[in-house]
Amino acid sequence: xxxxxxxxxxxxxxxxxxxxxxxxxxxxGFLQQMDAISQLEGVIVIAACNFPxxxxxxxxxxGRFDLKIEVPLPDxxxxxxxxxxxxxxxxPAAALGDLARAAVGSSAAEVDxxxxxxxxxxxxxxxxxxxEELEARLAPDGRGRGTLEWRVAVHExxxxxxxxxxxxxxxxxxxxxxxxxxxxRKRGHSETRLEDLEAELAYTLGGRAAERLVxxxxxxxxxxxxxxDLAIATRLAVHIDSRYGxxxxxPIHLGAPDGAxxxxxxxxxxxxxxxxxxxxQAMAILRENSFLLGRMARTLTEERxxxxxxxxxxxxxxRVARPESGxxxxxxxxxxx
Numbered sequence: 369x370x371x372x373x374x375x376x377x378x379x380x381x382x383x384x385x386x387x388x389x390x391x392x393x394x395x396x397g398f399l400q401q402m403d404a405i406s407q408l409e410g411v412i413v414i415a416a417c418n419f420p421x422x423x424x425x426x427x428x429x430x431g432r433f434d435l436k437i438e439v440p441l442p443d444x445x446x447x448x449x450x451x452x453x454x455x456x457x458x459x460p461a462a463a464l465g466d467l468a469r470a471a472v473g474s475s476a477a478e479v480d481x482x483x484x485x486x487x488x489x490x491x492x493x494x495x496x497x498x499x500e501e502l503e504a505r506l507a508p509d510g511r512g513r514g515t516l517e518w519r520v521a522v523h524e525x526x527x528x529x530x531x532x533x534x535x536x537x538x539x540x541x542x543x544x545x546x547x548x549x550x551x552x553r554k555r556g557h558s559e560t561r562l563e564d565l566e567a568e569l570a571y572t573l574g575g576r577a578a579e580r581l582v583x584x585x586x587x588x589x590x591x592x593x594x595x596x597d598l599a600i601a602t603r604l605a606v607h608i609d610s611r612y613g614x615x616x617x618x619p620i621h622l623g624a625p626d627g628a629x630x631x632x633x634x635x636x637x638x639x640x641x642x643x644x645x646x647x648x649q650a651m652a653i654l655r656e657n658s659f660l661l662g663r664m665a666r667t668l669t670e671e672r673x674x675x676x677x678x679x680x681x682x683x684x685x686x687r688v689a690r691p692e693s694g695x696x697x698x699x700x701x702x703x704x705x
Contacts, residue, residue, distance in 0.1 A: 374415035473545025526578025541675035569646035577650035
C-alpha cells in the first residue's frame, strides 16, 4: 500500500494550537489504522512526502515505518543521464554534460517539463529543437550569474568548513541551485552544553561570516524565511536564555513566544550579542582556512555540486582556529557606541 503526501497527517508537536484537538484525533486514528494494517500478512506500507519533519514522531517509529530513505535532487551525473535518455540523438554528449552541470538544483520533473516545453515550442514553429532553449529553461539567468553563484558557493562552503572545524557532524553534500544554495548535514552527537549550542550558532552563521570575509559585503541570503540562518540562530539564542536554563537569567523557563520575548530591549540586546559572538567565532575559523575556503568555493562554483569523496577531500584539510586573545563579549553588555 502506497500513501502519498503522508505529512498531511500532521504532528501533535506542532506549535500552532489552532485545531490541535482535531489534529490529535486524526493522528490517533491514523495510528490505529497503521497498527491494524501491520497485522495483515503480506502487506507492505510505503509512504512519501516532501516535509518529513512535519510528521508526528509516533507515525515514524519502528514497526510503522522501519526504513527512511531520503531522495535528494539529482546531481550532475544523474541529470546528464536524464538528458541523454531524451536527447542523445540530437546533441553531443559534451553539450549535454555542460547543460547538466548548469541545471544542478533542478528536479527530474523540472528537467522533463523543460524538455517537453522546448519541444512543443519547436513543433509550433516547425523547426528543430535548440540547445539554447533548454539552457534558458534549466540554467540560471546568465545576467550576473557568475557573481551570484560565487556568493552562494562561498556561503555554503563557509557552513561546511565551520561544521568540520567544530566537529558538528558530517556534511553530506553542497549544492548551488538556480535559486540559491543548499547544504545537507548529518548532525553529530551533542551533549547540548552551552559550548555545544554556541558552536551550533557559529555553524549557523558560517555562511554569513564567509560572505563578509571573502566578499567584504553581506547579502540577504542568510535571512528571510522562518527557516533561514538568521531565524534559526535567533531562535537558538533566545532559547539559551529563556528555555534551556543556560543563559543570563539562570535556571528558568519562559513560555512566551520568541517574538514577544524579543520586544524586551535587554533580551534583544542579549540575543544580538550572542549572534555577533558566534559570527566572530566563525570568522576566526574561516580566517585560519581562508585559502581553503577560496579554492573550495571556486570548485563548487564550477561543479555546482560536491559530495562523497570529493567533498571529504576538501573538508579533510580544515584547520581548527586558534582561540583569539581577549575576553568574549558579555551577552548582557550594552551595544558598543
